[in-house]
Amino acid sequence: MSAENSDGNISVPLRNLLNSAHCVRDRVRDGESNESDGAFNLANFWDTLNQAVMAVSQEATKLSLAFSKPPLPSQQDTEKLAESTMKSILTLSMVYYWLPKSQGVSLRRQVRDATVDVLDGVSQLVEVILSSPLQSLSQEQLTTTGTVWSACDQFAQLPKDxxxxxxxxxxxxxxxxxxxxxxxxxxxxxxQDPFNDILDDDQDGDEPRxxxxxxxxxxxxxxxxxxxxxxxxxxxxxxxxxxxxxxxxxxxxxxxxxxxxxxxxxxxxxxxxxxxxxxxxxxxxxxxxxxxxxxxxxxxxxxxxxxxxxxxxxxxxxxxxxxxxxxxxxxxxxxxxxxxxxxx
CATH class of the missing domain: 1.20.1410.10 (I/LWEQ domain)
Structure with missing residues (x-):
């Protein structure tokens, strides 16, 4: 039995979460930052971004645990999980948009790529939950949960300016x-010449090898x-x-x-x-x-x-x-x- 086929249509909020996560990812990947008229506080940006990343990691963990073994969460609980996960990724994308190009295009690209990796990881996790049997925690679900964690962890290694x-x-x-x-x-x-061990007298006159x-x-x-x-x-x-x-x-x-x-x-x-x-x-x-x-x-x-x-x-x-x-x-x-x- 999988979330896709379970009673109570709990797959619906998960499907909605997946579609929304894809949309957010595409906007982050292809969109432009918000240019601020006022002074930009880079240190404050990093503090807020790291909090947002931590929240996504925590929500992904809760989502994965909820679907790691029977019984399935109710439709109402699934809707709450999907809603809180969606809120965390929207917050992450919003904070990313704070970073203006005026802080440097190279910096923004690396923050963007790291953000897209997190959003991709969450999408993959939801896809696995939708398609995996629920008798036990699948290896694929463990792997995709770990992928989200790794994507979140890489923010600590990002350049700060x-x-x-x-x-x-x-x-x-x-x-x-x-x-x-x-x-x-x-x-x-x-x-080397692959024939360099052949004796010269094996050659016919001056013919090249x-x-x-x-x-x-x-x-x-x-x-x-x-x-x-x-x-x-x-x-x-x-x-x-x-x-x-x-x-x-x-x-x-x-x-x-x-x-x-x-x-x-x-x-x-x-x-x-x-x-x-x-x-x-x-x-x-x-x-x-x-x-x-x-x-x-x-x-x-x-x-x-x-x-x-x-x-x-x-x-x-x-x-x-x-x-x-x-x-x-x-x-x-x-x-x-x-x-x-x-x-x-």
């Missing part, structure tokens, strides 16, 4: 680029050098940018907040560019693809460095590494192009 939010974006991107760099370096150290699709030629390895250099420049750029934002990032003016958001947005383009270049380096190497991707990544890095140079995070000491990396990008791009076009 836009500088912290941008640092989180930069750290994540640096991790992805570092992984790509390590992967290509590992491949360079391991990938077959199956060249599985290993790099001498020219391939030469071309990889400046491409590898460009990926290293990407990692260095992210590392230096991270330290510059830590040291100089400011959230006290609209201009500086906007500049931090610009840095976060452009940074998100680096790891896909690095991945595209790294993937086309594997044998068989397509030189036109390599040239296209190395050109795109170099242009992106030049744009990133220009945004850094014109932002408040770039002081005199930062200008030195910006100029150095700018030159390194130009050098590796030109070297890659020269090698690709050589003998072509």
């Amino acid at each position: 836009n500088k912290a939010a941008v640092l989180m974006v930069l750290s994540a991107q640096m991790g992805v680029v570092k992984d790509a760099l390590e992967e290509i370096e590992q491949a360079l150290s391991e990938v 077959g199956n060249q699709d599985t290993y790099w030629s001498d020219k391939d390895r030469l071309v990889i050098g400046p491409c590898h250099g460009l990926i290293k420049a990407s990692a260095a750029c992210l590392k230096k940018m991270l330290s510059s934002v830590k040291a100089n990032g400011d959230v006290t003016t609209p201009l500086n907040l906007s500049q931090l958001d610009d840095l976060a947005d452009i940074t998100k383009e680096i790891s896909p560019g690095v991945d595209d270049l790294a993937l086309c380096l594997y044998p068989p190497m397509d030189y036109s693809g390599v040239e296209s991707n190395v050109t795109k990544l170099a242009a992106l890095l030049k744009k990133v460095l220009e945004i850094i140079r014109s932002s408040h995070v770039c002081g005199e000491s930062e200008l030195n590494w910006v100029q150095f990396l700018d030159g390194a990008v130009d050098h590796n791009l030109q070297k890659a192009k020269d090698l690709i076009q050589q003998d072509s």
Whole structure:
């Protein structure tokens, strides 16, 4: 017997709760914040938001426990549970809307995503309750209840201002680029000609070995050098940018907040560019693809460095590494192009 098929139509308030939760989630995911004319108190926002999150967690727990074993709650009790759960998620969404874009787009995105995760978790829990047998607490119900708790718990780890939010974006991107760099370096150290153990006198004269699709030629390895250099420049750029934002990032003016958001947005383009270049380096190497991707990544890095140079995070000491990396990008791009076009 499930809530869907039980006497007294207790599934109706649960269905209404599910539909309403979906609507609230969609509004949070796609809607705009309320811009306040007065001063915004960020500390007060976080206190109120954390209380709202805790309330959702508690209501989800009560709902799950009520449907964890027979007897089923009455229709009246179910309506009360659905109503109090709905009130908690409406309050959470309302508090989220307090956070204006003027506090930073990067911060707002991360709070929005965390809020959507909670609303998704509640929706999944209600769906499971509607479809699960009630003889005992199902594993799926335990899992979805835990999902709500985890989604609520992540609010404690959220950045508390836009500088912290941008640092989180930069750290994540640096991790992805570092992984790509390590992967290509590992491949360079391991990938060998699969037929290198065949004796030379087994070859017919000067005929090249077959199956060249599985290993790099001498020219391939030469071309990889400046491409590898460009990926290293990407990692260095992210590392230096991270330290510059830590040291100089400011959230006290609209201009500086906007500049931090610009840095976060452009940074998100680096790891896909690095991945595209790294993937086309594997044998068989397509030189036109390599040239296209190395050109795109170099242009992106030049744009990133220009945004850094014109932002408040770039002081005199930062200008030195910006100029150095700018030159390194130009050098590796030109070297890659020269090698690709050589003998072509």
